[in-house]
Amino acid sequence: MSALEVWVDQDLCTGDGLCVQYAPEVFEFDVDGLAYVKGPDGELLLAPGSRVDVPEHLRLEVIDAAKECPGDCIHVHRAADDVPVAGPNAD
Ligand code: SF4
Numbered sequence: 001m002s003a004l005e006v007w008v009d010q011d012l013c014t015g016d017g018l019c020v021q022y023a024p025e026v027f028e029f030d031v032d033g034l035a036y037v038k039g040p041d042g043e044l045l046l047a048p049g050s051r052v053d054v055p056e057h058l059r060l061e062v063i064d065a066a067k068e069c070p071g072d073c074i075h076v077h078r079a080a081d082d083v084p085v086a087g088p089n090a091d
């Protein structure tokens with residue numbers, strides 16, 4: 001299986017928290033009430049468009065979160081060639 005990366009477009013995030021429920025190791029709210037991805041050290045990446053590697057054991061959770069995200073703002077890409085796997089740009 002190819003490695004995946006994920007990022008969140010906070011401009012469209014509704015703050016409902018579905019992603020945080022699905023994969024709290026990957027997504028977390030900041031004080032602004034919007035969801036951000038976390039680095040391996042648990043630090044929130046606040047810069048727009050910040051990407052993190054999707055942990056192998058959370059692939060399905062992250063893909064499901066992207067598919068069901070009410071804001072349609074979770075972008076999951078294949079790391080190797082940047083092809084969208086789930087989210088608004090995926091087929
Ligand atoms: S599921 Fe989507 S809209 Fe909801 S908090 Fe997560 S990123 Fe924001």
